[in-house]
Amino acid sequence: MSKVLMKGNEAIAEAAIQAGCRYFFGYPITPQNEIPAYMAKRLPQAGGTFLQAESEVAAINMVYGAAGAGARVMTSSSSPGISLKQEGISYIAGAELPCLIVNIVRGGPGLGGIQPAQSDYFQSVKGGGHGDYHLVVLAPSTIQEMVDLVQEGFDIADQYRNPVMILGDGMLGQMMEPVEFEERKSRRLPPKDWATTGWKGDRPRAVINSLFINPQVLENHVNKIYRKYQEIKANETMAECCNCEDAEIIVSAYGTTARIVKSAMEMAARKGIKVGLIRPITLWPFPTETFQEWAQRDHVKAFLTVEMSMGQMVEDVTLSIGGKKPSHFYGRTGGMVPNPADILAEIEKVRGGNA
Amino acid sequence: MDPERFILFTGHFGSGKTEIAVNYAMHSADSGQKTILVDLDIVNPFFRSTEVKEQLEAQGVKVISPNFVSTGVDVPSLPAEIYSVFTDQAAKVIIDVGGDETGARALGQYFPYFQKEAYRMYYVINTKRPLSSTKEDILSMMREVQRMSRLEISHLVNNTNLSYETDICDIIEGHALISQVSKSVNKPIAYTAGVRDLLDQLPDDLKSSVFPIKLFMKPPWR
Missing domain, CATH: 3.40.50.970 (Thiamin diphosphate (ThDP)-binding fold, Pyr/PP domains)
Known part of the structure; x- marks a missing residue:
């Protein structure tokens, strides 16, 4: 068809x-x-x-x-x-x-x-x-x-x-x-x-x-x-990993927010910042092992979870990475949709703090 | 621009009426014409002309929206201000009507005014939409829209597209199907709408009546 x-x-x-x-x-x-x-x-x-x-x-x-x-x-x-x-x-x-x-x-x-x-x-x-x-x-x-x-x-x-x-x-x-x-x-x-x-x-x-x-x-x-x-x-359990292989920062987002994060990743790449994305496709069961794997890598300095909420999935991300790397959060709520530039600014903030 | 003072954009649900109405209003204002855009859509909660109100107003288009629009109170209530467009004889009035017969119903209450003054009612068609991909489906929806609004469609618009995946062949195929509709109801295809890059590739016989549009209804990552 x-x-x-x-x-x-x-x-x-x-x-x-x-x-x-x-x-x-x-x-x-x-x-x-x-x-x-x-x-x-x-x-x-x-x-x-x-x-x-x-x-x-x-x-x-x-x-x-x-x-x-x-x-x-x-x-x-x-x-x-x-x-x-x-x-x-x-x-x-x-x-x-x-x-x-x-x-x-x-x-x-x-x-x-x-x-x-x-x-x-x-x-x-x-x-x-x-x-x-x-x-x-x-x-x-x-x-x-x-x-x-x-x-x-x-x-x-x-x-x-x-x-x-x-x-x-x-x-x-x-x-x-x-x-x-x-x-x-x-x-x-x-x-x-x-x-x-x-x-x-x-x-x-x-x-x-x-x-x-x-x-x-x-x-x-x-x-x-x-x-x-x-x-x-x-x-x-399903998740999509995108550009994680050499990422300094791994952003985690699902649904619509993951689409916006991908635009922010393109902006980051133009600035020479290596950003990866883990997009859980099943929220339950949560792709815990995927996060554990990437959290062990030396090139990954920090995780940033982006949601259209005050921070909910970030709890599962933090649990999954088990303290191996810092876990940050950025969110908008109430029907406000984050834009790519806001997410890029947040990525840069996280990167600055972990440099 | 069209001679009638009232320009109505109707169509099936998701046919692209709003993009076309917004672009049409901007063109009208650009030509120095006093222009009012009425957002009469009582169907869609988002992706509506009111969302580009700032840009429209910057270009000199006055926007009249339903009460409570974009506030979360999703009550289909229309403001009394709409009646002002029937008395302000100097203004060109573009009406963005909601999709399907449900959306056209909102138009019905202004019926007496359209008896007194000429209007042009476009019916926008995207043949890549479900329930609008055959001649029979298109004709049946057109009849419903006319019945609910108690007004008569005067012109068709070919807005066949697959969003960012639109191919020139889609537009040409859409035109062929809409031509059959056009013949059977004896209403002309006024325009083929689309983004400029695509319209430039059209064969010459379709190029004469194109309506290039700028896209406003976009998700935040585009």
Whole structure:
């Protein structure tokens, strides 16, 4: 198929349909409204069901139900709406159900604003809902990567029976770029023999549940989920490294911010400053080993994490490099987007301090 | 410049109306004409003409935006100030309408005014956009936009592009498809829009009606 020009939000929706998603439950909120709008138009044509629920709480519980019945299902929202969905997300993780949750992040806290932000990192990666669980969190930085990760995300969810989150921001949702939808190879996925599709007496009854009153039974259940997380860490961790081989300063950024950092790196190169970039693509599992490797190199003098937040991912970067190199932070928040010149100034400041 | 006092830019969602409206307004002001740009987009939260208000005003274009625009209060509320453009007979008024029939709905309420004075309503098309890549899809959206706005499209604009990956062939292919649309509704293609470098490569028969644009709606790394 030839390239088309798409908004990030439209691309997410089309990618989901092409990945076989036939159920969408959501509630509108800026800046992700093009996802439900596109789904409302296209899903019925594809033989699917779009439903605008009465609230975010209802929408996520519809996702729970459809996922329990073995359907490929998704929901999308933006920050305050994702906060409302947290109880359901925890239930879905507890009941080990596969689904895709998209968060096109806007400024917070509270109702915040409608401009792009990355201040939901903690919520997504550290578990916004209650209990011991993790989402697999994927952070695209181009519209094409958004398409690829949506399709991959559904497969990861099915393979491990775990909810997957696409963490974008308003910029990625609203901007337009050329994209291509290629014929994709699906993973070999286990059969959904656990799904509640009606009991015909030919197998044990399928039960979808996250309630375990006996503490020993619950501990066993959580341990089982955590063994699965070890497997996900080993198999699914992704990061992009760019110009790290001879870098004095390694900048770390994800999503939109990584694009801005790349422009700042070009400006730095013109000034003779060697800057590398580590861009985590999976925020959970976090690419800890990649950071550890580069932190051991002598030519790397310091790390600088850049985010559209007051400093969230920087905690994981600092933990990963384990004190081997200084860890600095630069961020804008509330919907303010850093520009390449600001980031370059910060790189120069870090370099000056470490010279 | 066009003789009508009111110039309306409509189109499908993401067709590039805003870039064209902004450029058109700047040209108009450059020619010494008193110019007002009305941002009537109630669909897009960002990448809108109000974001280049400073540059527009520096060039002498007055900008009228929806209430609460870019504040985070995403309420589609339009200011009473818009009515002033219908009384200020000296001003050229460029209206940047939101995409699809949803965006065109905002135009409907000014219907009585457009009965009294001539207007030119452009319909901007990018054939590289989803749901706008076939003649049938384009025609169906045009009908919806006309129905919602209760106004009639007078001219088409070919704005076929793949952003920074646009090839001259994309523009030519887009022109061929839009020509079919043009024939079937009997409305002329007024312009082929694009960045100057690309338009210079067009074959001669398309060169006569080009509208070179400067790009304003860009993410911070471009």
